[in-house]
Amino acid sequence: MRHIxxxxxxxxxxxxxxxxxxxxxxxxxxxxxxxxxxxxxxLSRLTLTTVxxxxxxxxxxxxxxxxxxxxKLVDLTEGAxxxxxxMLVKVRATGxxxxxxxxxxxxxxxxxxxxxxxxxxxxxxGTSDKLDSFLEAVGDAAILEVVxxxxxxxxxGEKVLSL
Amino acid sequence: MCDLYAALSAAITCVFxxxxxxxNSVELxxxxxxxxxxxxxxxxxxxxxxxxGAVLHIYDSLFTSCKVPHILVRHEQAATHxxxxxxxxxxxxxxxxxxxxxxxxNAITGIATAYMDSxxxxxxxxxxxxxxxxxxxxxxxxxxxxxxxxxxxxxxVKKAEDIxxxxxxxxxxxxxxxxxxxxxxxxxxxxxxxxxxxxxxxxSVKLRSYAPAxxxxxxxxxKAAQLLLEAKRPVIYSGGGVIQGNASGVLTELARELNYPVxxxxxxxxxxxxDDRQFLGMLGMHGFYEANNAMHQSDVILAVxxxxxxxxxxxxxxxxxxxxxxxxxxxxxxxxxxxxADVPIVGPVDSVLTEMLALVRETRxxxxxxxxxxxxxxxxxxxxxxxDAHGLWTKPRFDxxxxxxxxxxxxxxxxxxxxxxxxxxxxVGQHQMFAAQYYRFxxxxxxxxxxxxxxxxxxxxxxxxxxxxFPDSDVACITGxxxxxxxxxxxxxxxxxxxxxxxxxxxNGYLGMVKQWQDMQYEGRYAESTYEDSLPDFxxxxxxxxxxxxxxxxxxxxxxxxxxxxxxxDRLVFMDIHVDPHEHVYPMLVAPNGSMRDMWLSKTxxx
Numbered sequence: 001m002r003h004i005x006x007x008x009x010x011x012x013x014x015x016x017x018x019x020x021x022x023x024x025x026x027x028x029x030x031x032x033x034x035x036x037x038x039x040x041x042x043l044s045r046l047t048l049t050t051v052x053x054x055x056x057x058x059x060x061x062x063x064x065x066x067x068x069x070x071x072k073l074v075d076l077t078e079g080a081x082x083x084x085x086x087m088l089v090k091v092r093a094t095g096x097x098x099x100x101x102x103x104x105x106x107x108x109x110x111x112x113x114x115x116x117x118x119x120x121x122x123x124x125x126g127t128s129d130k131l132d133s134f135l136e137a138v139g140d141a142a143i144l145e146v147v148x149x150x151x152x153x154x155x156x157g158e159k160v161l162s163l
Numbered sequence: 164m165c166d167l168y169a170a171l172s173a174a175i176t177c178v179f180x181x182x183x184x185x186x187n188s189v190e191l192x193x194x195x196x197x198x199x200x201x202x203x204x205x206x207x208x209x210x211x212x213x214x215x216g217a218v219l220h221i222y223d224s225l226f227t228s229c230k231v232p233h234i235l236v237r238h239e240q241a242a243t244h245x246x247x248x249x250x251x252x253x254x255x256x257x258x259x260x261x262x263x264x265x266x267x268x269n270a271i272t273g274i275a276t277a278y279m280d281s282x283x284x285x286x287x288x289x290x291x292x293x294x295x296x297x298x299x300x301x302x303x304x305x306x307x308x309x310x311x312x313x314x315x316x317x318x319x320v321k322k323a324e325d326i327x328x329x330x331x332x333x334x335x336x337x338x339x340x341x342x343x344x345x346x347x348x349x350x351x352x353x354x355x356x357x358x359x360x361x362x363x364x365x366x367s368v369k370l371r372s373y374a375p376a377x378x379x380x381x382x383x384x385x386k387a388a389q390l391l392l393e394a395k396r397p398v399i400y401s402g403g404g405v406i407q408g409n410a411s412g413v414l415t416e417l418a419r420e421l422n423y424p425v426x427x428x429x430x431x432x433x434x435x436x437x438d439d440r441q442f443l444g445m446l447g448m449h450g451f452y453e454a455n456n457a458m459h460q461s462d463v464i465l466a467v468x469x470x471x472x473x474x475x476x477x478x479x480x481x482x483x484x485x486x487x488x489x490x491x492x493x494x495x496x497x498x499x500x501x502x503x504a505d506v507p508i509v510g511p512v513d514s515v516l517t518e519m520l521a522l523v524r525e526t527r528x529x530x531x532x533x534x535x536x537x538x539x540x541x542x543x544x545x546x547x548x549x550x551d552a553h554g555l556w557t558k559p560r561f562d563x564x565x566x567x568x569x570x571x572x573x574x575x576x577x578x579x580x581x582x583x584x585x586x587x588x589x590x591v592g593q594h595q596m597f598a599a600q601y602y603r604f605x606x607x608x609x610x611x612x613x614x615x616x617x618x619x620x621x622x623x624x625x626x627x628x629x630x631x632x633f634p635d636s637d638v639a640c641i642t643g644x645x646x647x648x649x650x651x652x653x654x655x656x657x658x659x660x661x662x663x664x665x666x667x668x669x670x671n672g673y674l675g676m677v678k679q680w681q682d683m684q685y686e687g688r689y690a691e692s693t694y695e696d697s698l699p700d701f702x703x704x705x706x707x708x709x710x711x712x713x714x715x716x717x718x719x720x721x722x723x724x725x726x727x728x729x730x731x732x733d734r735l736v737f738m739d740i741h742v743d744p745h746e747h748v749y750p751m752l753v754a755p756n757g758s759m760r761d762m763w764l765s766k767t768x769x770x
Contacts, residue, residue, distance in 0.1 A: 066496050
């Protein structure tokens, strides 16, 4: 099963490498990883998605917790949560395709953020599944470049991950 | 040596944490001086190290102002093992000081050794000056990066002002919770003698992201006590955590209160008195027949400070099929890692066991029928049958008719001659297993070996650390001609500081454990496991370093020689003991796909 783990990490040099190192060292898989400082400048928030059975994910969270730089963490997939990923896609857009791609972008509630004579750059935000679907809809032939931010997530309701 | 201990006692009586000048201003110190002073204030007894360019400022500070004695090893790996041996013998963190680049990388094996066995250690490594970091400067290496997977935590100190607090954190992290090595990387510029700073050594530190459990969950402990009392075929399986967590006293009390059998892991030997009737010996790969069988047939296992290592469990899905498992450990990540626990308890083993013992006593007062003494009698009867059949201590399980000295006899004799009271360090291989099987450790912290990493070359430097910590106790290093040559240069360190350890080299002319596997699994093809007459004369070698060398080749001479050697209290003696080259270690778990009761009992006999 896919899990989204959100981690509050000391904003220290080398802290990220401890997290990433743990995954490679113990043979765990990172599907996506996203990290940035938070409103508290001493903390970074890191969101990673990984795939594994309950035993494996339990081990992952235990080992993450053991890292001295990890202040707090939560497996968001254990409860109701919101996940978002942002993607920028550069597509070939000429002739009749231009209108078709525009329509498709509207359907996915994306935005065309840059326009050239033969290309569009489109921004799409949503769950990873939605981004996958958009790429499928546009089709491989038109896609020139894709960049995805990796998943970030937050719990629904009043639950917060903070100190 | 006397000077050394005078200096040492002066160092540990130092109580001031920040010193005031006459005008009440705080003393100003350079970065190097702060390191020296912090080590004093921390109560460090020995620094094991080796100088080099990046740590010269620090060494100058040690020379001019530090009361902590420094032991100059001959290779940085030995510095880490010596600090490790010191830490295992005393329970206090061992301290290492090495230079950048090769000094730091040479320390890596010793850091990994300490990490695998959860040994408290603080490693101070020099680093090139801050402005040179990342430039591939002379003797630069990314020590924090290289050591990252094998440390509990690491720091690179960027500002001299941060030195005292960082060192305090390093000692705190190394010695609390599940202990482990902590690396502090120190760029050369922050230790320069010119820039001076106010020095305060904090009495304590707090880290918001680090809070090891201070006690176990009461509900879980209650559940565990109940399960334990209802057991019909119980066994207590205790590991290195009982030694590190100073819980052998309360473990022994609990076991005696219940009259339950106890087995120890390789790391846990000495956690329960080895000469006690309730002790089944070591378990696992080369564990005792009665211990492995008791585990396999048990209905309740109380696992304390042990981690269900692959050398213990054999095939995990065949592990102890009928047992309910209570698992106490300070590290949540060790619980249910390989074997699922039925009653997990996260907490310090001593406090959890103390609480459990009180509950057990209370419950027994109310219900005198617990535990089921009839079932327990039956269980002990079964265990005694196993003991009589194949136990290593009930009678010799090796050929006693030959004139060749058997390695088992050497350990057995050492045990008798030292009355089971010596500190015994070992290297890695057959001699290590024989030592674990035949030296019946009465006390914790006396058995010092590299269990998790299995580091050859560990024994001699570890013995140095133990002997420095306990100069009046016997310290014996059991080794083989393979292992000893991996750090034999430390004979020179022993000369310089007069460290009179006793080395028992079980000379069999082969890398014995490699040969055993080659005998058993590769039809005796000895690929690179012998030395083709290239070995030195170890007696002369020891003498060349200024020590005493003794060779023993006849069985009849063994006991007399050992007594004589142990009586030479103030000399390092290298005993080169020629043993049967073809002896194997048994029992041995059948692998792959075996359970714990599947064992080879001799070259021809298996269960």
